[in-house]
Amino acid sequence: MNLADLAPRHFLWRMEGDVAIIRLNRPERKNPLTFDSYAELRDTFRDLVYAEDVKAVVIASNGGNFCSGGDVHEIIAPLVGRDMKGLLEFTRMTGDLVKAMLQCTKPVISAVDGVCVGAGAIIAMASDIRFATPRASTAFLFTRVGLAGCDMGACAILPRLIGQGRAADLLYSGRSMSAEEGHQWGFYNRLVEAESLEAEAIAYATRLARGPTFAHGITKTQLNQEWSMSLEQAIEAEAQAQAICMQTRDFERAYRAFAAKQKPVFEGD
Template identity: 50%
Template sequence: MSYDFLYEVGEDGIAHITLNRPEVMNALTFDIYAQLRDLFAGLRGNDEVRVVVLTGAGEHFCSGGDVHGIIGELFKRDMKGHLEFTRMTGAVVQHMRLLDKPIIASLNGMTAGAGAVLALASDLRIASEKARIAFLFSRVGLTGADMGAAHMLPRVIGMGRATELLMLGDTIDATTAERYGLVNRVVPYEELQEATLQWARKLAQGPGFALSMTKHMLNAEQHMDIVSALEAEAQAQALMLMGEDHRLFYEAAKDKQKPKFTGR
């Protein structure tokens, strides 16, 4: 399939999605939203892919929706047309969260609007020291609650910080984002690609089914009380204890070797 971004899968099981409109800071179009939605949905059944890396070409990650290509066009639509668009953008996030594989957002530069939400919807975020993040919806007369931001952001950085970022729409630098807990790690700009690949390789070589179950449980337990969470984890872990990867770990440990996981 042809995409309006770069997409490739290496022999190591790492899929690379690179937003590729550097002349407009990798702004998103209607087609790119739809293509990302369908790609993330399809990856759920793709056993060749074990980890996804999402980044932007050039010096920036993503500046959000294209001002002229999207905003200008939306003014020509009625309410039903607007709702179709917002549901489509939300579906991108839905399929990212439902994807049973880790997603790493590699933030090289400006990460704004919908770009910030794509980073937020990823499982891990590693940023270069040049990265800047802004949930700027309120600055353009829109609610900060877009594409699931009001659901996800408080769970990542807390209600107070989330309210600050979604209401003020201020741009924060990478150091502040790390202090808030919005990014997991900040590295020098020239080291970003290698640092991202180190994480991706480690995850790709890890126990795929166990990582999938971990992501599933992190999603599910956000809505559980402690008793329900404990029972859910007991059932999940009992299943994993019978898994092939856990047995491979045990056999390797007996031989003082490093396990080679199969993802089962």
């Protein structure tokens, strides 16, 4: 499958080499999500599993903000009138976006500027790497609208990133986590100035795209699957995964380049 010419209706998409850049496109409202953009993002990340032309993904900010979460008028208002079956259809669909991001086999880098709240904070959380500007403000604000903090995998993933106590603080209170807190706690990998945020994220993604991309997919799979394994199971799973990678041509290319004192050129097979 080739996604280079993808023309989504509900977000912006462009390719820079092997890197796909995604950005929500409602900057006048700080880029909220709608039913349609949720579903289209979910379907896009599902398709990325089969997209040989995309090696890495950057989720960028737009207009000085990342994402303000679910649109109050287009999502929250209609949900008030739904029955349990309809509500569960929605919450499962939003969770499916996170599952698709985790299972897409490509490194996903979020470049966060300004507002990053609600489902926007979840999208950043579900990414593999997170860059942010000093003015990034991140909040899992579900309790502030009368909901539980356990949304879209937050209670499973966030404690693994920043620790149980810090996650509990954010998920109970719904307060904003500053960029500096996020960096100190390990939520954000790097803080960069706004004018260089996207360029640095794309440069990082490009370096990954030039690496052994089949092996990157294995790394991502193991990072996610080993959450629920014992240490003994994880070591065995990694032994099998590494043996698979040793059958790739990239492994052979790396050896031959080392023997010739050259830099390996990986091709992802």
